[in-house]
Amino acid sequence: MASYVDQEGALDIAPEAASVSDASTQDLPEYAIEAHQLRKVYKASGGQPAKEALKGIDLKIKRGSVFGLLGPNGAGKSTFINILAGLVNKTSGNASIWGFDTTVNPRQARGAIGVVPQELNVDPFFTPAEAMELQAGLYGVRKADRRTMEILEAVGLADKADAYARTLSGGMRRRLLVAKALVHTPPVLILDEPTAGVDIELRRQLWDYVKELNKRGTTIVLTTHYLEEAQSLCDEIAIVNHGEVVCCEPTEQLLSRIHEKRVLVRGENPITQVPESLNMLRAEITDDGQLSVMFNPTEIKLADILARINVAGIVVADLSTQEADLEDVFLKLTSD
Numbered sequence: 290m291a292s293y294v295d296q297e298g299a300l301d302i303a304p305e306a307a308s309v310s311d312a313s314t315q316d317l318p319e320y321a322i323e324a325h326q327l328r329k330v331y332k333a334s335g336g337q338p339a340k341e342a343l344k345g346i347d348l349k350i351k352r353g354s355v356f357g358l359l360g361p362n363g364a365g366k367s368t369f370i371n372i373l374a375g376l377v378n379k380t381s382g383n384a385s386i387w388g389f390d391t392t393v394n395p396r397q398a399r400g401a402i403g404v405v406p407q408e409l410n411v412d413p414f415f416t417p418a419e420a421m422e423l424q425a426g427l428y429g430v431r432k433a434d435r436r437t438m439e440i441l442e443a444v445g446l447a448d449k450a451d452a453y454a455r456t457l458s459g460g461m462r463r464r465l466l467v468a469k470a471l472v473h474t475p476p477v478l479i480l481d482e483p484t485a486g487v488d489i490e491l492r493r494q495l496w497d498y499v500k501e502l503n504k505r506g507t508t509i510v511l512t513t514h515y516l517e518e519a520q521s522l523c524d525e526i527a528i529v530n531h532g533e534v535v536c537c538e539p540t541e542q543l544l545s546r547i548h549e550k551r552v553l554v555r556g557e558n559p560i561t562q563v564p565e566s567l568n569m570l571r572a573e574i575t576d577d578g579q580l581s582v583m584f585n586p587t588e589i590k591l592a593d594i595l596a597r598i599n600v601a602g603i604v605v606a607d608l609s610t611q612e613a614d615l616e617d618v619f620l621k622l623t624s625d
């Protein structure tokens with residue numbers, strides 16, 4: 290088929306920066322993405338006041354990981370990603386992709402990532418095969434190096450290669466966007482809310498493919514507001530809220546917070562301060578005068594806690610325990 294964009298029309302993106310396979314491991318950066326004090330203020334416009342969408346983000350995303358950016362709507366996830374993609378100008382701070390600063394080496398930085406945008410904007414007049422060729426042209430991928438059918442095959446769209454995009458379902462469009470993001474074989478793939486509006490079956494397919502890509506060496510960054518999704522896919526999770534990173538830790542560590550329980554104790558007499566015997570636990574007095582102790586049952590038994598309370602001379606009138614879950618952790622970290 291005809292190329293829609295000649296080489297003169299190619300975006301200012303270096304395809305040579307894009308391949309994982311042709312670099313020797315020792316030259317590879319430790320971090321696929323680094324952000325230092327990254328800030329974004331959207332200027333006031335059309336009656337809307339100025340908005341500080343990112344308030345100085347510090348993040349390091351390890352090469353080879355599946356990294357989740359988790360946060361409620363409006364947290365700043367897309368802004369962060371769009372700055373990396375070169376679609377939004379940062380206000381201050383730095384970001385680098387694969388070791389290339391996005392302002393000092395924008396060509397190489399952009400060549401090192403593929404971005405699957407949040408919006409399902411697929412040009413209805415191109416077939417998937419044409420859309421892939423167009424994208425390859427934009428990225429200056431030489432004809433001999435193009436892998437249109439191979440990639441379409443991988444995302445399960447081979448049989449739709451010549452179908453009109455307007456006939457594709459939402460899930461197929463999503464997969465086409467993934468395929469387009471991969472034309473220049475970027476070492477880092479960023480997916481912005483990739484499963485919003487995608488049914489469960491397709492979601493699984495998409496995740497299997499993402500896992501497969503990761504196994505073969507691609508670093509994956511995804512944003513989502515589905516906690517479960519982040520839990521099952523990501524090695525590490527950063528929770529963002531109101532333009533700030535409120536926590537960033539390995540998923541397992543985050544999950545261990547979920548295993549926490551809370552015990553609430555009401556004394557025969559009002560409890561006014563946390564007994565010394567509980568100092569090494571996260572204990573506090575609630576507004577209604579109960580003693581609250583957060584604990585991880587794999588580390589300390591409830592009976593031990595009660596014994597410590599007893600030692601402090603507190604006579605227990607009533608006692609209840611509560612489970613915490615990721616929802617709790619998330620709410621706690623993102624509440625004002």
Ligand code: ADP
Pocket residue numbers: 331332340341342360361362363364365366367368369
């Ligand atoms: P998320 O992807 O986490 O939902 P966004 O990055 O899209 O968050 O938005 C972060 C904040 O910046 C929101 O308050 C949003 O309204 C605002 N915002 C996003 N894009 C623009 C824009 N182009 N102009 C002005 N404000 C914007």
Ligand code: MG
Pocket residue numbers: 366367368407481482
């Ligand atoms: Mg978003």
